[in-house]
Amino acid sequence: MNAARAGWIFVTPALLALSVFFLLPVLGGFVLSLTDFDLYTLADVHNLRFVGLRNYVRLLETPLFWRALANTVFFVVAGVPTSIAVSLATALLLHSRLARWSKVFRTALFAPVVTTLVAVAVIWMYLLHTRYGFVNYALGLLGVPRIDWLGDPHFAMPAIALFAVWKNFGYNMVIFLAALQAIPEDLYEAARIDGATPAQQLRFVTLPALAPTLLLVSLLTVAGYFQLFAEPYVMTQGGPLQSTTSVLYLMYEDGFQSWNLGSASAVAFVLFFLLFLLTRLQVALARRWSAA
Amino acid sequence: MHPACRVVGVGSDMLKITSIVGICWLAFGCQSQTNSEELVMWVAGREGEVVSAVLPEFEASHPGLHVHVQQLPWRSAHEKFLTAAVARRAPDVAQLGNTWIPEFATIAALEPLDDELAASPGLAPDDYFPGAWGANECAGHMYGVPWYVDTRLLFYRTDLLQAAGFERAPRTWDEWLTMLRAIQLRASQQKGQGPQPAALFLRLDEPELLLALGLQQEPLLRDGDRYGNFQSPGFRRALDFYVSLARVALTDGEASSQIANLWDEFGRGSFTSFISGPWQLGELARRLPAELQGSWSTAQLPGRDGPGASLALGASLVVFAGSKHKAAAWQLIEYLSRPDVQRRFYDLTGDLPPRRSSWEGSELASERGAAAFRAQLEQLRPTPAVPEWQRISSTVTVIEERAARGALAPAAAAVELDRRTDRILEKRRWILQRGAAPVGASE
Numbered sequence: 259m260n261a262a263r264a265g266w267i268f269v270t271p272a273l274l275a276l277s278v279f280f281l282l283p284v285l286g287g288f289v290l291s292l293t294d295f296d297l298y299t300l301a302d303v304h305n306l307r308f309v310g311l312r313n314y315v316r317l318l319e320t321p322l323f324w325r326a327l328a329n330t331v332f333f334v335v336a337g338v339p340t341s342i343a344v345s346l347a348t349a350l351l352l353h354s355r356l357a358r359w360s361k362v363f364r365t366a367l368f369a370p371v372v373t374t375l376v377a378v379a380v381i382w383m384y385l386l387h388t389r390y391g392f393v394n395y396a397l398g399l400l401g402v403p404r405i406d407w408l409g410d411p412h413f414a415m416p417a418i419a420l421f422a423v424w425k426n427f428g429y430n431m432v433i434f435l436a437a438l439q440a441i442p443e444d445l446y447e448a449a450r451i452d453g454a455t456p457a458q459q460l461r462f463v464t465l466p467a468l469a470p471t472l473l474l475v476s477l478l479t480v481a482g483y484f485q486l487f488a489e490p491y492v493m494t495q496g497g498p499l500q501s502t503t504s505v506l507y508l509m510y511e512d513g514f515q516s517w518n519l520g521s522a523s524a525v526a527f528v529l530f531f532l533l534f535l536l537t538r539l540q541v542a543l544a545r546r547w548s549a550a
Numbered sequence: 551m552h553p554a555c556r557v558v559g560v561g562s563d564m565l566k567i568t569s570i571v572g573i574c575w576l577a578f579g580c581q582s583q584t585n586s587e588e589l590v591m592w593v594a595g596r597e598g599e600v601v602s603a604v605l606p607e608f609e610a611s612h613p614g615l616h617v618h619v620q621q622l623p624w625r626s627a628h629e630k631f632l633t634a635a636v637a638r639r640a641p642d643v644a645q646l647g648n649t650w651i652p653e654f655a656t657i658a659a660l661e662p663l664d665d666e667l668a669a670s671p672g673l674a675p676d677d678y679f680p681g682a683w684g685a686n687e688c689a690g691h692m693y694g695v696p697w698y699v700d701t702r703l704l705f706y707r708t709d710l711l712q713a714a715g716f717e718r719a720p721r722t723w724d725e726w727l728t729m730l731r732a733i734q735l736r737a738s739q740q741k742g743q744g745p746q747p748a749a750l751f752l753r754l755d756e757p758e759l760l761l762a763l764g765l766q767q768e769p770l771l772r773d774g775d776r777y778g779n780f781q782s783p784g785f786r787r788a789l790d791f792y793v794s795l796a797r798v799a800l801t802d803g804e805a806s807s808q809i810a811n812l813w814d815e816f817g818r819g820s821f822t823s824f825i826s827g828p829w830q831l832g833e834l835a836r837r838l839p840a841e842l843q844g845s846w847s848t849a850q851l852p853g854r855d856g857p858g859a860s861l862a863l864g865a866s867l868v869v870f871a872g873s874k875h876k877a878a879a880w881q882l883i884e885y886l887s888r889p890d891v892q893r894r895f896y897d898l899t900g901d902l903p904p905r906r907s908s909w910e911g912s913e914l915a916s917e918r919g920a921a922a923f924r925a926q927l928e929q930l931r932p933t934p935a936v937p938e939w940q941r942i943s944s945t946v947t948v949i950e951e952r953a954a955r956g957a958l959a960p961a962a963a964a965v966e967l968d969r970r971t972d973r974i975l976e977k978r979r980w981i982l983q984r985g986a987a988p989v990g991a992s993e
Contacts, residue, residue, distance in 0.1 A: 294977060296977060297657055298977055298978075298981060300636055300657045301656055301657045301658055307980075497755055498755070499951060511944075514633070515629060516940065516941045517636075
């Protein structure tokens with residue numbers, strides 16, 4: 259038995275599991291996206307039509323899809339940089355030698371990540387309440403007029419992005435913290451001997467050392483934020499005026515409310531394709547950046 | 551009449567055979583337990599919390615029968631029922647929103663109840679409010695028995711209307727709009743003397759009012775429910791009127807999730823009227839302070855000339871086709887449909903009974919605000935009995951909201967509604983054209 263064959267035998271269980279639980283469903287989903295599978299099909303299989311790419315064409319013609327895509331992109335563009343900045347800032351603060359009780363704070367800041375989304379979403383709905391919410395109360399002290407956070411189409415998505423950032427930043431923070439602790443202390447010592455200010459140390463020592471972590475975190479965060487679903491599902495049900503309908507929310511409504519599995523699968527594949535392109539783009543950018 | 555929902559047996563015989571074989575094995579395994587029958591019943595929302603209170607009497611009079619109630623939240627009830635029906639894990643008997651019945655009948659998830667109804671003199675169809683009864687009919691078959699009725703009508707503050715110079719609630723569209731405009735004008739003139747009430751609080755994220763106004767005029771779908779009928783003169787009138795209402799109303803643009811407490815705001819006089827359903831009778835009686843209890847009332851939904859029709863919403867009791875306890879399930883439905891049980895259920899929930907005899911001889915009709923509901927129940931219209939209705943209805947919500955906010959002209963909104971509805975109904979047209987019945991094989 260040669261080595262290659264032994265290798266294949268070793269990976270067979272993994273490949274089997276992967277094909278049963280990943281490849282087959284994905285393939286099935288793709289075939290489904292080429293049909294008009296719906297309620298009538300459930301009643302009688304003869305009501306299934308193979309429609310080619312019509313689901314995709316229809317989807318691209320649907321204003322709501324573009325709306326959902328724009329909402330999702332807005333959420334990603336607003337949420338990801340904020341989330342990474344907050345994670346990095348808190349990680350730097352916790353890592354600072356001046357920080358006291360850093361373990362307590364680390365736990366406290368990580369707590370939102372492990373709490374149930376639905377429960378904290380309900381609490382945030384109270385915080386964001388127009389009349390009685392704490393957010394508007396605090397802003398009122400600064401002289402800002404009341405904002406109808408979840409009821410106003412202009413503010414609903416920012417409010418959800420704010421909530422998502424609060425809910426998720428702790429996760430990236432912990433990753434950053436681990437990466438910070440891995441940076442050798444002598445680099446900072448050398449920088450200090452050369453007379454680098456703290457800002458320069460951050461720019462020329464910390465950030466370059468964090469670059470691989472930053473790439474990883476941004477990849478994961480973009481992929482995660484593109485799959486926005488639970489927040490609008492709990493807080494706004496996609497409203498007001500569909501301003502918080504995300505691509506995934508659209509897919510859920512199509513698939514599980516109306517049972518149009520054909521067109522819902524098409525949504526899933528479009529999202530998959532977009533994420534794939536975006537990830538490739540990010541990796542390419544990161545390569546060019548690190549090569550430069 | 552509604553060719554959409556024909557009775558069909560879905561399914562693979564293989565599965566049936568295997569399950570029968572499986573059940574035989576099980577039966578041999580545990581024969582000792584067969585004398586007690588368990589009925590699984592799914593009930594959503596508030597009804598699910600209290601239905602157990604009326605069940606002991608049923609179980610006492612039907613020894614050997616046990617009802618196992620499972621509660622669901624309304625918001626996810628539809629998808630849970632649909633998923634369960636597809637996966638053949640549906641309960642024996644359930645409370646189903648009556649607008650969902652065509653959908654579930656189409657996938658043959660429901661048992662037609664015609665024979666049972668014919669054999670049950672206690673359940674006389676003409677004792678039921680016709681609109682509520684009709685909402686359970688699909689392609690000439692009855693798939694459910696109305697459990698309670700829900701509709702929409704006008705709630706208003708009598709004192710605030712009087713202050714504005716109106717002694718009674720409006721009956722026609724013209725009277726209604728005139729009144730709302732007068733209140734709005736008065737409010738803007740007296741701005742100096744503290745906050746003035748808005749004329750009407752209107753939730754634009756709910757399509758019910760527009761659908762009711764439209765159904766007063768004309769059917770919402772045409773040509774055997776093959777196409778949308780939203781560009782018809784009748785619906786256009788309703789839409790124009792609805793948009794004018796939204797202009798003078800305090801809309802949920804500044805509310806929806808934010809007027810968290812409708813009753814507080816109503817009591818405070820933030821608005822003189824709103825559109826809502828029967829559950830508000832109990833809520834207002836409970837939540838408004840004692841000194842305001844004499845100053846609110848209800849009125850039938852205004853029509854073009856005189857009180858008009860409203861929607862036949864509500865829930866029905868259904869038997870799922872896959873149930874193995876259909877006879878027992880029907881006994882439970884018969885029991886829950888008894889006028890005395892319905893009256894007890896009204897006391898527990900505030901749900902309006904769908905039978906005239908349940909209203910008679912009870913205090914229900916004399917309760918504050920109930921008289922208008924009693925009158926309205928005689929004038930109910932069900933929504934179209936097509937399985938696509940849920941999607942059409944959410945399309946209406948989207949377009950109606952944009953039209954009401956002024957983002958879309960009414961004429962353009964009607965065109966868009968028809969365009970989207972026709973697209974949703976495309977498959978239905980194809981199936982009807984193919985063989986007259988949207989679903990193939992029969993049982």
